[in-house]
Amino acid sequence: MAEMWINMGPQHPMTHGLWNLRVKVDGETIVDAEPEVGYLHRGIEKICEDRTYTQIIPITDRLCYGSSLTWSHLYCLTVEDLMGIEVPERAEYIRVAAIEMQRIASHLMWLAAYAADLGAMIGFIYTMRDREIFIDLLQALTGSRLTYNYPRIGGVAHDTPPNFERDSLRACDYMEKKLKEYEDLFDGSKVFMMRNVDVGKLKKEDAMNLGITGPLLRGSGCNYDLRKDMPYSVYPEIDFEAATHPDGDCYARYRIRMDEMYQSCRIIRQAIQKMPKGKWRIVAPRNAPAGTGLGRVEDPRGEGMMYIVGNGTDRPYRVKIRSPIFVSVSAAKHMLLGYKVADVVAIMGSFDMCIGETDR
Amino acid sequence: MNLFEFSYGIIHWLVDLVNNLWYWLGDVLPWVFGDFFDAVGDFAASHGHIAVMAMLVEALIIIIIGLVNVLNFIWIDRKFMIITPAKVDRMGFLLAPVIFVGSSIAAMCTIPMGFEFYVGTNDTPYSSYPLPGGPEYPGVPASALVAFALFAIAPFAILTAGWSSNNKYTLIGGLRSAAQMMSYEIPMLLCVASVVLLAGSFSFFGIVEAQHDIWFAIPLFLGFIVFLTCLVAEVEIQPFDLPEAEAELVEGWTTEYGGARFGLFMMTGYLRGYIGGALAVAMFLGGWHGPAIIPDPIWFLIKAYIVFVVIEWMRWSVPRVRVDQILNIGWKRLLPLAMLNLLIAAILRTLEVF
Structure with a gap:
C-alpha cells in the first residue's frame, strides 16, 4: 500500500493541546514521524522581563494547566536563590504538601486522559472524580482550583486553613484505597495490558542521550529523581522512594505514575505530621541584586528548570524556562517507528503532554 | 435534584x-x-x-x-450544514447513509418478535426450509439467513463512505471496517450454523420453537460467547470500534459527515446494537419464550434490551484493542473456538440429544 503522511493535529483528539504530529504510515505501520510544536507560544519569558518579581508569580502559574503550582513554586525557589532568602520551615512544609497534592492531581488527570485515549471511558470518569478531592484541598488552601498563585517569594500566601491537616490525611487514606481500585481496573484488564506492554519502547541509553527526564526516564530504568538526587526544599527530611521500572514501555510509564501517587501520599502524610508551628512568610526585598539564580524541581512531567538574571532593579533582566516536555517530545520519532497508528495515542499519551509549558 | x-x-x-x-x-x-x-x-x-x-x-x-x-x-x-465537501465522490458520499440505514432497518424487520408479531411479507404458511415435511411457519423462508445477509451489508456502506469521503482518516476507517468484517463474519456464521444444526431449521420460528425446552445458550455456551464477541465487532462497539476510533482517527469513517447524515449514522449505530441483541436472543436465548404472564413480544424486547445493555456496558468499561490484535483475536482465537462449538453441536445432534 502507498505511504502517506497523516497530520495528527493541531486539532485532533489525540493531541491534548495545540501541537501537531505528522506521521508517515505504510498501511497501518508508522515509518516516519515528526512532532511540531509552537502553536501556543505566548512569549512568557519575554513578558516576565516587563513585570516586577511579585507580578510574575501568576504568569508562571499559566505555564501548565496540569500542575501550575509546581511552576510557581519553581519560580519562587529561583528568585529566593537569586536574592539569597531563607524561607521559614513551616512554609517549606506547606509547599511540599501542596506540590505533592498537585502531583497527584496532575497524574490523575493524565490517567483520565490516557484511559479516554485508549477508549476506556470508565477510567476517565473515576479518576476525574477522585482528582476533585485534591483540587478541593488545594482550593481550601489557596482559594482557587486551577491556577493557584499561592507561593510567594519568601514563603506562601496564607497559612493552612482550619482542619487542613485532618482533611489531607483523610484524602491520602482515600486515595490509597482508590489507587488499588485503579490497579484492579487497569492492570487487571487484559485489553489494557495488550495495548501497553511492549509498546513505545525507549531504551535507557536513548533516553539519557536525548535529555529526557521524569517518568519517561525512570520508566526506562534510570533512577533519576531530583527530589532524591539534588534535593530542594525539605525533601531530604522526608522518607520516600523514587519509583523506577526497567521495561521502558508504556506500561512502565503507567506504573511509574501509579507508584509516584503512592509515594506522594506518603510525602503528604509526613509533611503534614512534621509541619512546625511558626511563620509562613517573610518579607522579601523588592529589588533583586545583580546576579543569577537557578532553580530545579521535579515536575510531574520531568525536570523543570528556571534561570533568572537580575540586574539590581525590581524586574528580571532575563528569565529562561526549561520545559521537560519540550525536550521529551523530541523522542517521539524514536518511540513511534514500527508501531501501528493506534499505538500513537498510547505512546504520545504516555508522554503526558502539556502544551502550556512546552511552548511557553 | x-x-x-x-x-x-x-x-x-x-x-x-x-x-x-x-x-x-x-x-x-x-x-x-x-x-x-x-x-x-x-x-x-x-x-x-x-x-x-x-x-x-x-x-x-x-x-x-x-x-x-x-x-x-x-x-x-x-x-x-447541508454540506457536501468539494472533493468527495458525490455518488458514494450520498449513497452510503442510505445503504447503511436501509440495510439495518431491513435486517431489523426480518426478525420476528412472536408468533403473531412479525413483519410479514407472505402470509401463506409453508414448511421450514431444509425439512419439507416439518412444521409450517409463517413469514420468509430461511429468514435467519436473510437477516444475517442484510446485517452484513453495513460494512460495505462504511467502506463506501470512507472511500468516497476523500480523507485519510475516513479511508483508514473504512478499510479497517472491511478487514474487521472479513475476520468476524466467519466465526459468527459458524456459530449460527451450530444453532441451525440443532434446530433443524433456517427460519427464526423454527429456531425459537426448538428452544422451547432449553435455550441454546446452555448446551452451546461456548458458541454464545463467541457469537456475542463477534456481534460486538460487527456492530462496532467499543472494544472493537476501530473503524471510528475517535482517539486516533478523529471520528473514523464519519469524519466528513455532518448534520442529519451524521445523525442517521449515529442513530443507526445504536439501532444495530439493538439488532445484535435481537439476533442473540433469537439464536441463543430462547426468543420469545418465557412465563406467560408477559406477552411474547414483550419478553423478546426485554431479553434483547438486556443483551443490548450488556454490550453498552462493555463499551464503557473496556479499552479499545489494536487493529492487528483484533485480527489475531478473530482468526486465531474465535475461529477455532467456533469450529469447536460446531463440533459440539454436531456431537449433540448425532447423539440425538436434540
Whole structure:
C-alpha cells in the first residue's frame, strides 16, 4: 500500500493541546514521524522581563494547566536563590504538601486522559472524580482550583486553613484505597495490558542521550529523581522512594505514575505530621541584586528548570524556562517507528503532554 | 435534584391543586359519596401513585428530549450544514447513509418478535426450509439467513463512505471496517450454523420453537460467547470500534459527515446494537419464550434490551484493542473456538440429544 503522511493535529483528539504530529504510515505501520510544536507560544519569558518579581508569580502559574503550582513554586525557589532568602520551615512544609497534592492531581488527570485515549471511558470518569478531592484541598488552601498563585517569594500566601491537616490525611487514606481500585481496573484488564506492554519502547541509553527526564526516564530504568538526587526544599527530611521500572514501555510509564501517587501520599502524610508551628512568610526585598539564580524541581512531567538574571532593579533582566516536555517530545520519532497508528495515542499519551509549558 | 424528583415535584403540586377542589367537593356534597371522595383524594396523594405518575412524566420528558434532538439534527442540517465537501465522490458520499440505514432497518424487520408479531411479507404458511415435511411457519423462508445477509451489508456502506469521503482518516476507517468484517463474519456464521444444526431449521420460528425446552445458550455456551464477541465487532462497539476510533482517527469513517447524515449514522449505530441483541436472543436465548404472564413480544424486547445493555456496558468499561490484535483475536482465537462449538453441536445432534 502507498505511504502517506497523516497530520495528527493541531486539532485532533489525540493531541491534548495545540501541537501537531505528522506521521508517515505504510498501511497501518508508522515509518516516519515528526512532532511540531509552537502553536501556543505566548512569549512568557519575554513578558516576565516587563513585570516586577511579585507580578510574575501568576504568569508562571499559566505555564501548565496540569500542575501550575509546581511552576510557581519553581519560580519562587529561583528568585529566593537569586536574592539569597531563607524561607521559614513551616512554609517549606506547606509547599511540599501542596506540590505533592498537585502531583497527584496532575497524574490523575493524565490517567483520565490516557484511559479516554485508549477508549476506556470508565477510567476517565473515576479518576476525574477522585482528582476533585485534591483540587478541593488545594482550593481550601489557596482559594482557587486551577491556577493557584499561592507561593510567594519568601514563603506562601496564607497559612493552612482550619482542619487542613485532618482533611489531607483523610484524602491520602482515600486515595490509597482508590489507587488499588485503579490497579484492579487497569492492570487487571487484559485489553489494557495488550495495548501497553511492549509498546513505545525507549531504551535507557536513548533516553539519557536525548535529555529526557521524569517518568519517561525512570520508566526506562534510570533512577533519576531530583527530589532524591539534588534535593530542594525539605525533601531530604522526608522518607520516600523514587519509583523506577526497567521495561521502558508504556506500561512502565503507567506504573511509574501509579507508584509516584503512592509515594506522594506518603510525602503528604509526613509533611503534614512534621509541619512546625511558626511563620509562613517573610518579607522579601523588592529589588533583586545583580546576579543569577537557578532553580530545579521535579515536575510531574520531568525536570523543570528556571534561570533568572537580575540586574539590581525590581524586574528580571532575563528569565529562561526549561520545559521537560519540550525536550521529551523530541523522542517521539524514536518511540513511534514500527508501531501501528493506534499505538500513537498510547505512546504520545504516555508522554503526558502539556502544551502550556512546552511552548511557553 | 434529578429528573425523577423534578417530575415528582410537578405531580405532587398538581395533585395538591386538584385535591383542594376535590376535598371541597366532598365537603359540599357529603350526602352523595363522602367517603368515596376522601378515598380517591387520599389515593391520588399517596406516594405510590405520585411515583408512578412521576415515572411516566419522566419517560415523557426523555422521549421529548430525544425528539427535540432529532429535530435539532434536522434543523442544523437544513440551516447550515447541508454540506457536501468539494472533493468527495458525490455518488458514494450520498449513497452510503442510505445503504447503511436501509440495510439495518431491513435486517431489523426480518426478525420476528412472536408468533403473531412479525413483519410479514407472505402470509401463506409453508414448511421450514431444509425439512419439507416439518412444521409450517409463517413469514420468509430461511429468514435467519436473510437477516444475517442484510446485517452484513453495513460494512460495505462504511467502506463506501470512507472511500468516497476523500480523507485519510475516513479511508483508514473504512478499510479497517472491511478487514474487521472479513475476520468476524466467519466465526459468527459458524456459530449460527451450530444453532441451525440443532434446530433443524433456517427460519427464526423454527429456531425459537426448538428452544422451547432449553435455550441454546446452555448446551452451546461456548458458541454464545463467541457469537456475542463477534456481534460486538460487527456492530462496532467499543472494544472493537476501530473503524471510528475517535482517539486516533478523529471520528473514523464519519469524519466528513455532518448534520442529519451524521445523525442517521449515529442513530443507526445504536439501532444495530439493538439488532445484535435481537439476533442473540433469537439464536441463543430462547426468543420469545418465557412465563406467560408477559406477552411474547414483550419478553423478546426485554431479553434483547438486556443483551443490548450488556454490550453498552462493555463499551464503557473496556479499552479499545489494536487493529492487528483484533485480527489475531478473530482468526486465531474465535475461529477455532467456533469450529469447536460446531463440533459440539454436531456431537449433540448425532447423539440425538436434540
